[in-house]
Amino acid sequence: MMSETKLPSRYEIRPLQIEHLDWTKALFAHSFIFGSPIWRNLYPLHRTARFYDLYKASDYMIRYQISSGLSLGIFDTEHEYRNPESAASGGRLYFDFNDVAVDEHDLLQQMDTPLVSIACAFDAFYAMDNRRLAPVTGRLPASASFHEALAQREQQKSWLPTTPGQVLQRMGTATRADAEGGGFMKAIAYHMMRSAAEKGFWRIQIQCFHDAVTAVWTNPPVPFKGCIAGEVDTYSLDEMDEDGTRRFPFRAVRQRLTKVYVTLR
Helix, strand or coil: CCCCCCCCCCEEEEECCHHHHHHHHHHHHHHHHHHCCCHHHHCCCCHHHHHHHHHHHCHHHHHHHHHCCCCEEEEECCCCCCCHHHHHHCCEECCCCCCCCCCHHHHHHCEECCEEEEEEEEECCCCCCHHHHHHHHHHCCHHHHHHHHHHHHCCCCCCCCCCCCCEEEEEEEEECHHHCCCCHHHHHHHHHHHHHHHCCCCEEEEEECCHHHHHHHCCCCCCCEEEEEEEEECCCCCEECCCCCEECCCCCCCCEEEEEEEECC
16 A cells, blocks of 8 residues: 555545536546646647547547546636636636647646646446547557557456446546646545445456556555456567568557456445
Protein backbone atom coordinates (compact mmCIF):
# COMPACT_ATOMS: atom_id res chain seq x y z
CA MET A 1 0.00 0.00 0.00
CA MET A 2 1.21 3.51 -0.82
CA SER A 3 1.15 6.28 1.75
CA GLU A 4 -1.93 8.46 1.90
CA THR A 5 -1.95 11.88 0.26
CA LYS A 6 -3.59 14.66 2.25
CA LEU A 7 -4.42 17.60 0.04
CA PRO A 8 -4.30 21.18 1.37
CA SER A 9 -7.70 22.39 2.58
CA ARG A 10 -8.13 24.68 -0.42
CA TYR A 11 -8.79 21.63 -2.62
CA GLU A 12 -12.15 19.85 -2.67
CA ILE A 13 -12.97 16.48 -4.23
CA ARG A 14 -16.56 16.33 -5.41
CA PRO A 15 -18.67 14.76 -8.19
CA LEU A 16 -18.37 16.34 -11.60
CA GLN A 17 -21.58 17.96 -12.83
CA ILE A 18 -22.73 18.56 -16.39
CA GLU A 19 -21.79 22.24 -16.07
CA HIS A 20 -18.19 21.04 -15.80
CA LEU A 21 -18.37 19.20 -19.14
CA ASP A 22 -16.27 21.60 -21.22
CA TRP A 23 -13.69 22.05 -18.45
CA THR A 24 -13.36 18.28 -18.14
CA LYS A 25 -12.99 17.80 -21.89
CA ALA A 26 -10.29 20.46 -21.98
CA LEU A 27 -8.33 18.91 -19.11
CA PHE A 28 -8.67 15.43 -20.61
CA ALA A 29 -7.53 16.52 -24.09
CA HIS A 30 -4.65 18.67 -22.83
CA SER A 31 -3.30 15.94 -20.57
CA PHE A 32 -3.51 13.28 -23.26
CA ILE A 33 -2.08 15.25 -26.19
CA PHE A 34 0.67 17.14 -24.37
CA GLY A 35 1.30 15.26 -21.14
CA SER A 36 0.96 11.57 -21.95
CA PRO A 37 4.32 9.85 -22.57
CA ILE A 38 2.55 7.79 -25.24
CA TRP A 39 0.57 10.27 -27.30
CA ARG A 40 3.06 13.13 -27.25
CA ASN A 41 5.70 10.80 -28.72
CA LEU A 42 3.55 8.82 -31.14
CA TYR A 43 1.93 11.98 -32.51
CA PRO A 44 4.49 14.80 -32.15
CA LEU A 45 3.19 16.88 -35.06
CA HIS A 46 0.21 19.23 -35.23
CA ARG A 47 -0.48 18.79 -31.53
CA THR A 48 -2.62 21.90 -31.13
CA ALA A 49 -4.92 20.86 -33.97
CA ARG A 50 -5.11 17.36 -32.50
CA PHE A 51 -5.93 18.87 -29.11
CA TYR A 52 -8.85 20.81 -30.58
CA ASP A 53 -10.06 17.69 -32.38
CA LEU A 54 -9.86 15.50 -29.27
CA TYR A 55 -11.61 18.15 -27.18
CA LYS A 56 -14.56 18.08 -29.58
CA ALA A 57 -14.48 14.30 -30.16
CA SER A 58 -14.57 13.47 -26.44
CA ASP A 59 -17.98 15.05 -25.83
CA TYR A 60 -19.94 11.80 -25.73
CA MET A 61 -17.34 9.92 -23.66
CA ILE A 62 -17.02 12.63 -21.02
CA ARG A 63 -20.71 13.57 -20.98
CA TYR A 64 -21.72 9.93 -20.48
CA GLN A 65 -19.43 9.52 -17.50
CA ILE A 66 -20.36 12.80 -15.85
CA SER A 67 -24.04 11.94 -16.27
CA SER A 68 -23.45 8.67 -14.40
CA GLY A 69 -22.82 10.66 -11.22
CA LEU A 70 -19.71 8.57 -10.56
CA SER A 71 -17.00 10.84 -11.98
CA LEU A 72 -14.96 13.02 -9.64
CA GLY A 73 -13.05 16.27 -9.89
CA ILE A 74 -10.65 18.15 -7.65
CA PHE A 75 -11.45 21.85 -7.43
CA ASP A 76 -9.22 24.66 -6.19
CA THR A 77 -11.48 26.81 -4.00
CA GLU A 78 -8.82 29.55 -3.97
CA HIS A 79 -8.18 29.62 -7.71
CA GLU A 80 -6.99 33.05 -8.83
CA TYR A 81 -8.79 33.90 -12.05
CA ARG A 82 -6.81 35.55 -14.81
CA ASN A 83 -9.83 37.21 -16.40
CA PRO A 84 -12.80 39.04 -14.84
CA GLU A 85 -15.17 37.12 -17.13
CA SER A 86 -13.92 33.88 -15.59
CA ALA A 87 -14.46 35.12 -12.05
CA ALA A 88 -17.99 36.23 -12.89
CA SER A 89 -18.95 32.81 -14.28
CA GLY A 90 -16.88 30.65 -11.92
CA GLY A 91 -14.58 29.53 -14.71
CA ARG A 92 -14.22 29.82 -18.46
CA LEU A 93 -12.30 28.53 -21.47
CA TYR A 94 -10.82 30.91 -24.05
CA PHE A 95 -10.00 28.62 -26.97
CA ASP A 96 -9.91 29.91 -30.54
CA PHE A 97 -10.26 26.72 -32.56
CA ASN A 98 -8.89 28.47 -35.65
CA ASP A 99 -5.63 29.39 -33.93
CA VAL A 100 -3.22 26.47 -34.31
CA ALA A 101 -0.18 28.65 -33.61
CA VAL A 102 -0.69 28.56 -29.84
CA ASP A 103 1.25 25.97 -27.84
CA GLU A 104 0.45 23.80 -24.85
CA HIS A 105 1.34 26.56 -22.37
CA ASP A 106 -0.95 29.05 -24.12
CA LEU A 107 -3.80 26.54 -24.10
CA LEU A 108 -3.29 25.84 -20.42
CA GLN A 109 -3.53 29.56 -19.66
CA GLN A 110 -6.76 29.66 -21.65
CA MET A 111 -8.23 27.07 -19.26
CA ASP A 112 -9.17 29.60 -16.56
CA THR A 113 -11.12 27.26 -14.30
CA PRO A 114 -10.77 25.88 -10.75
CA LEU A 115 -10.76 22.26 -12.01
CA VAL A 116 -7.38 20.71 -11.21
CA SER A 117 -7.79 16.95 -11.70
CA ILE A 118 -10.39 14.48 -12.98
CA ALA A 119 -11.22 10.80 -12.63
CA CYS A 120 -14.02 9.80 -14.99
CA ALA A 121 -16.06 6.65 -14.39
CA PHE A 122 -19.36 4.91 -15.06
CA ASP A 123 -21.27 1.81 -14.04
CA ALA A 124 -19.98 -0.99 -16.31
CA PHE A 125 -23.44 -2.56 -16.43
CA TYR A 126 -24.49 0.36 -18.64
CA ALA A 127 -21.91 0.03 -21.39
CA MET A 128 -21.01 2.92 -23.65
CA ASP A 129 -21.88 2.88 -27.34
CA ASN A 130 -18.59 2.00 -29.05
CA ARG A 131 -19.77 3.65 -32.26
CA ARG A 132 -19.96 6.97 -30.44
CA LEU A 133 -16.51 6.44 -28.94
CA ALA A 134 -15.02 6.07 -32.43
CA PRO A 135 -14.24 9.81 -32.81
CA VAL A 136 -11.90 9.62 -29.81
CA THR A 137 -10.12 6.57 -31.24
CA GLY A 138 -9.87 8.39 -34.55
CA ARG A 139 -7.80 11.15 -32.93
CA LEU A 140 -5.57 8.59 -31.15
CA PRO A 141 -5.48 5.72 -33.69
CA ALA A 142 -3.02 3.55 -31.78
CA SER A 143 -5.43 3.35 -28.85
CA ALA A 144 -7.52 0.75 -30.69
CA SER A 145 -4.46 -1.50 -31.07
CA PHE A 146 -3.54 -1.00 -27.42
CA HIS A 147 -7.00 -1.89 -26.13
CA GLU A 148 -7.15 -4.96 -28.36
CA ALA A 149 -3.69 -6.13 -27.25
CA LEU A 150 -4.61 -5.73 -23.58
CA ALA A 151 -7.81 -7.72 -24.08
CA GLN A 152 -5.86 -10.55 -25.71
CA ARG A 153 -3.30 -10.68 -22.90
CA GLU A 154 -5.72 -10.40 -20.04
CA GLN A 155 -5.00 -13.25 -17.66
CA GLN A 156 -8.44 -13.11 -16.08
CA LYS A 157 -11.19 -11.84 -18.30
CA SER A 158 -13.17 -8.76 -17.39
CA TRP A 159 -15.68 -9.57 -14.70
CA LEU A 160 -18.99 -8.85 -16.40
CA PRO A 161 -21.61 -7.34 -14.12
CA THR A 162 -25.03 -8.97 -13.95
CA THR A 163 -26.77 -6.03 -12.28
CA PRO A 164 -26.04 -2.32 -11.78
CA GLY A 165 -23.79 -1.34 -8.91
CA GLN A 166 -21.25 -4.17 -9.18
CA VAL A 167 -18.38 -2.97 -11.41
CA LEU A 168 -17.14 0.59 -11.78
CA GLN A 169 -15.38 1.27 -15.07
CA ARG A 170 -12.73 3.99 -15.09
CA MET A 171 -11.99 5.82 -18.34
CA GLY A 172 -10.12 9.11 -18.25
CA THR A 173 -7.49 10.34 -15.78
CA ALA A 174 -5.96 13.81 -16.01
CA THR A 175 -4.35 16.55 -13.93
CA ARG A 176 -3.48 20.07 -15.01
CA ALA A 177 0.10 20.25 -16.26
CA ASP A 178 0.90 23.08 -13.83
CA ALA A 179 -0.37 21.00 -10.89
CA GLU A 180 1.36 17.69 -11.59
CA GLY A 181 3.40 16.23 -8.76
CA GLY A 182 0.99 17.44 -6.09
CA GLY A 183 -0.52 14.03 -5.36
CA PHE A 184 -3.85 14.87 -6.97
CA MET A 185 -4.13 11.71 -9.06
CA LYS A 186 -3.56 9.46 -6.06
CA ALA A 187 -5.87 11.48 -3.81
CA ILE A 188 -8.77 11.33 -6.25
CA ALA A 189 -8.14 7.63 -6.99
CA TYR A 190 -8.25 6.67 -3.31
CA HIS A 191 -11.33 8.83 -2.80
CA MET A 192 -13.06 7.07 -5.69
CA MET A 193 -12.22 3.63 -4.30
CA ARG A 194 -13.77 4.48 -0.95
CA SER A 195 -16.77 6.18 -2.54
CA ALA A 196 -17.42 3.21 -4.83
CA ALA A 197 -17.18 0.80 -1.89
CA GLU A 198 -19.67 2.89 0.08
CA LYS A 199 -22.05 2.69 -2.89
CA GLY A 200 -21.78 -1.12 -2.84
CA PHE A 201 -19.55 -1.70 -5.88
CA TRP A 202 -17.49 -4.88 -5.80
CA ARG A 203 -14.74 -3.98 -8.23
CA ILE A 204 -13.15 -1.16 -10.21
CA GLN A 205 -11.59 -1.78 -13.63
CA ILE A 206 -9.10 0.60 -15.23
CA GLN A 207 -6.66 0.53 -18.12
CA CYS A 208 -3.47 2.38 -17.22
CA PHE A 209 -1.25 3.94 -19.89
CA HIS A 210 1.12 5.64 -17.45
CA ASP A 211 3.46 4.14 -14.85
CA ALA A 212 2.26 6.45 -12.08
CA VAL A 213 -1.37 5.50 -12.68
CA THR A 214 -0.51 1.78 -12.59
CA ALA A 215 1.41 2.28 -9.34
CA VAL A 216 -1.51 4.01 -7.61
CA TRP A 217 -4.23 1.60 -8.70
CA THR A 218 -2.21 -1.54 -7.91
CA ASN A 219 -1.48 -0.22 -4.41
CA PRO A 220 -4.87 0.76 -3.02
CA PRO A 221 -5.54 1.60 0.62
CA VAL A 222 -6.51 -1.20 3.02
CA PRO A 223 -8.75 -3.18 2.84
CA PHE A 224 -8.88 -2.98 -0.96
CA LYS A 225 -6.70 -5.14 -3.21
CA GLY A 226 -5.27 -4.27 -6.61
CA CYS A 227 -3.92 -6.65 -9.23
CA ILE A 228 -2.72 -6.52 -12.82
CA ALA A 229 -4.93 -8.67 -15.01
CA GLY A 230 -2.91 -8.11 -18.17
CA GLU A 231 -0.10 -5.99 -19.55
CA VAL A 232 1.54 -4.97 -22.82
CA ASP A 233 4.90 -3.42 -23.73
CA THR A 234 4.34 -0.97 -26.59
CA TYR A 235 7.93 -1.47 -27.80
CA SER A 236 7.41 -5.17 -28.47
CA LEU A 237 3.84 -4.86 -29.77
CA ASP A 238 3.81 -5.92 -33.41
CA GLU A 239 1.38 -5.92 -36.32
CA MET A 240 1.33 -7.86 -39.58
CA ASP A 241 0.95 -6.13 -42.94
CA GLU A 242 -1.22 -7.63 -45.65
CA ASP A 243 1.92 -9.03 -47.31
CA GLY A 244 2.91 -10.81 -44.09
CA THR A 245 5.60 -8.33 -43.07
CA ARG A 246 5.96 -7.97 -39.32
CA ARG A 247 6.06 -4.35 -38.12
CA PHE A 248 6.65 -2.65 -34.77
CA PRO A 249 4.75 0.60 -35.31
CA PHE A 250 4.85 1.87 -31.72
CA ARG A 251 8.59 1.88 -31.04
CA ALA A 252 8.64 5.66 -30.88
CA VAL A 253 7.76 5.11 -27.23
CA ARG A 254 8.30 2.34 -24.71
CA GLN A 255 5.43 2.22 -22.25
CA ARG A 256 3.95 -0.49 -20.08
CA LEU A 257 0.18 -0.68 -20.53
CA THR A 258 -1.85 -2.47 -17.85
CA LYS A 259 -5.36 -3.62 -17.10
CA VAL A 260 -5.89 -3.29 -13.35
CA TYR A 261 -8.64 -4.64 -11.09
CA VAL A 262 -9.27 -3.24 -7.65
CA THR A 263 -11.35 -5.53 -5.46
CA LEU A 264 -13.41 -3.55 -2.98
CA ARG A 265 -15.03 -6.42 -1.08
